[in-house]
Amino acid sequence: MNKSTHYAKPGEVERKWVLIDGDGATLGRLAAKAAMILRGKDKPQFTPHTDTGDFVIIINADKVKLTGNKAQQKTYWRHSGYLGGLKIESYQEAMAKKPTWVVEHAVKGMLPHTTLGRKQGMKLKVYAGPEHPHAAQNPVKIDLEA
Numbered sequence: 001m002n003k004s005t006h007y008a009k010p011g012e013v014e015r016k017w018v019l020i021d022g023d024g025a026t027l028g029r030l031a032a033k034a035a036m037i038l039r040g041k042d043k044p045q046f047t048p049h050t051d052t053g054d055f056v057i058i059i060n061a062d063k064v065k066l067t068g069n070k071a072q073q074k075t076y077w078r079h080s081g082y083l084g085g086l087k088i089e090s091y092q093e094a095m096a097k098k099p100t101w102v103v104e105h106a107v108k109g110m111l112p113h114t115t116l117g118r119k120q121g122m123k124l125k126v127y128a129g130p131e132h133p134h135a136a137q138n139p140v141k142i143d144l145e146a
Contacts, residue, residue, distance in 0.1 A: 008047040019139035023060040035110035062099040100126040
Protein backbone atom coordinates (compact mmCIF):
# COMPACT_ATOMS: atom_id res chain seq x y z
CA MET A 1 0.00 0.00 0.00
CA ASN A 2 1.39 3.36 -1.04
CA LYS A 3 1.29 5.91 1.80
CA SER A 4 3.10 8.75 0.07
CA THR A 5 1.81 12.29 0.30
CA HIS A 6 0.11 13.70 -2.78
CA TYR A 7 1.46 17.05 -3.99
CA ALA A 8 -0.60 19.14 -6.38
CA LYS A 9 1.15 20.01 -9.62
CA PRO A 10 0.54 23.37 -11.33
CA GLY A 11 -1.21 21.85 -14.35
CA GLU A 12 -3.77 19.82 -12.42
CA VAL A 13 -5.18 22.63 -10.28
CA GLU A 14 -8.75 23.64 -11.15
CA ARG A 15 -9.31 27.36 -10.58
CA LYS A 16 -12.64 28.93 -9.70
CA TRP A 17 -13.66 32.58 -9.41
CA VAL A 18 -14.94 33.82 -6.05
CA LEU A 19 -16.82 37.08 -5.42
CA ILE A 20 -16.65 38.82 -2.03
CA ASP A 21 -18.79 41.87 -1.24
CA GLY A 22 -16.92 44.37 0.97
CA ASP A 23 -20.04 46.39 1.87
CA GLY A 24 -19.92 46.77 5.67
CA ALA A 25 -17.18 44.13 6.03
CA THR A 26 -14.27 44.55 8.44
CA LEU A 27 -11.03 45.08 6.52
CA GLY A 28 -8.94 42.49 8.37
CA ARG A 29 -11.54 39.71 8.23
CA LEU A 30 -12.13 40.40 4.54
CA ALA A 31 -8.39 40.34 3.81
CA ALA A 32 -7.81 37.14 5.80
CA LYS A 33 -10.58 35.29 3.96
CA ALA A 34 -9.37 36.54 0.56
CA ALA A 35 -5.74 35.59 1.32
CA MET A 36 -6.81 32.10 2.39
CA ILE A 37 -8.69 31.58 -0.88
CA LEU A 38 -5.84 33.04 -2.99
CA ARG A 39 -3.37 30.63 -1.39
CA GLY A 40 -5.72 27.66 -1.74
CA LYS A 41 -5.75 26.79 1.95
CA ASP A 42 -9.49 26.10 1.77
CA LYS A 43 -8.89 23.17 -0.63
CA PRO A 44 -7.96 19.61 0.37
CA GLN A 45 -5.17 19.48 -2.24
CA PHE A 46 -3.35 22.53 -0.76
CA THR A 47 0.37 22.35 -1.40
CA PRO A 48 2.59 25.05 0.16
CA HIS A 49 5.01 25.33 -2.77
CA THR A 50 2.36 25.36 -5.54
CA ASP A 51 -0.22 27.97 -6.46
CA THR A 52 -3.44 26.04 -5.76
CA GLY A 53 -5.66 29.06 -5.05
CA ASP A 54 -8.65 30.55 -6.81
CA PHE A 55 -9.26 33.99 -8.31
CA VAL A 56 -10.86 36.50 -5.92
CA ILE A 57 -12.99 39.50 -6.91
CA ILE A 58 -13.72 42.06 -4.18
CA ILE A 59 -16.44 44.62 -4.90
CA ASN A 60 -17.53 47.65 -2.85
CA ALA A 61 -14.00 48.21 -1.53
CA ASP A 62 -14.94 51.81 -0.71
CA LYS A 63 -17.47 50.58 1.90
CA VAL A 64 -15.01 48.53 3.99
CA LYS A 65 -14.85 49.57 7.65
CA LEU A 66 -12.43 49.34 10.56
CA THR A 67 -13.33 48.70 14.19
CA GLY A 68 -12.56 50.85 17.19
CA ASN A 69 -10.46 53.99 16.69
CA LYS A 70 -8.40 52.50 13.87
CA ALA A 71 -10.13 54.67 11.25
CA GLN A 72 -8.61 57.76 12.91
CA GLN A 73 -5.28 56.26 14.04
CA LYS A 74 -4.15 53.94 11.20
CA THR A 75 -1.45 55.32 8.90
CA TYR A 76 0.28 54.09 5.76
CA TRP A 77 3.84 55.15 5.06
CA ARG A 78 6.25 54.83 2.17
CA HIS A 79 9.75 56.13 1.55
CA SER A 80 11.19 57.41 -1.71
CA GLY A 81 14.73 56.41 -0.77
CA TYR A 82 15.95 59.99 -0.58
CA LEU A 83 16.69 61.92 2.60
CA GLY A 84 13.47 63.30 4.04
CA GLY A 85 11.48 61.22 1.57
CA LEU A 86 9.03 59.71 4.06
CA LYS A 87 5.39 60.12 3.06
CA ILE A 88 2.74 59.39 5.70
CA GLU A 89 -0.92 59.03 4.78
CA SER A 90 -3.86 58.37 7.11
CA TYR A 91 -6.43 55.66 6.50
CA GLN A 92 -9.12 58.25 5.75
CA GLU A 93 -6.93 60.03 3.18
CA ALA A 94 -6.05 56.72 1.52
CA MET A 95 -9.71 55.62 1.37
CA ALA A 96 -10.72 58.95 -0.15
CA LYS A 97 -8.04 58.74 -2.87
CA LYS A 98 -7.65 55.00 -3.60
CA PRO A 99 -9.92 52.59 -1.69
CA THR A 100 -8.91 49.66 -3.90
CA TRP A 101 -5.25 50.09 -2.88
CA VAL A 102 -6.13 49.89 0.82
CA VAL A 103 -7.84 46.52 0.37
CA GLU A 104 -5.08 45.20 -1.92
CA HIS A 105 -2.44 46.29 0.60
CA ALA A 106 -4.21 44.42 3.41
CA VAL A 107 -4.64 41.21 1.39
CA LYS A 108 -1.14 41.17 -0.11
CA GLY A 109 0.33 41.73 3.34
CA MET A 110 -1.20 38.39 4.38
CA LEU A 111 0.30 36.48 1.44
CA PRO A 112 3.85 35.07 1.45
CA HIS A 113 6.46 37.69 0.56
CA THR A 114 8.04 35.48 -2.10
CA THR A 115 7.77 34.94 -5.84
CA LEU A 116 4.88 32.53 -5.23
CA GLY A 117 3.09 35.11 -3.06
CA ARG A 118 3.41 37.75 -5.78
CA LYS A 119 1.98 35.28 -8.30
CA GLN A 120 -0.94 34.54 -5.96
CA GLY A 121 -1.51 38.28 -5.44
CA MET A 122 -2.02 38.75 -9.18
CA LYS A 123 -5.22 36.70 -8.94
CA LEU A 124 -6.81 39.40 -6.76
CA LYS A 125 -9.18 41.85 -8.47
CA VAL A 126 -10.51 44.77 -6.37
CA TYR A 127 -13.18 47.26 -7.44
CA ALA A 128 -14.49 50.30 -5.55
CA GLY A 129 -18.07 50.02 -6.78
CA PRO A 130 -20.57 47.16 -7.15
CA GLU A 131 -19.73 46.50 -10.84
CA HIS A 132 -16.94 44.26 -12.12
CA PRO A 133 -16.00 43.09 -15.65
CA HIS A 134 -15.70 39.38 -14.73
CA ALA A 135 -19.30 38.26 -15.23
CA ALA A 136 -18.20 35.82 -17.97
CA GLN A 137 -16.20 33.82 -15.40
CA ASN A 138 -19.39 33.10 -13.36
CA PRO A 139 -17.94 33.97 -9.94
CA VAL A 140 -19.44 32.24 -6.89
CA LYS A 141 -20.49 34.74 -4.22
CA ILE A 142 -19.42 33.81 -0.69
CA ASP A 143 -20.34 35.21 2.72
CA LEU A 144 -17.66 36.35 5.13
CA GLU A 145 -19.68 35.12 8.13
CA ALA A 146 -19.63 31.52 6.88
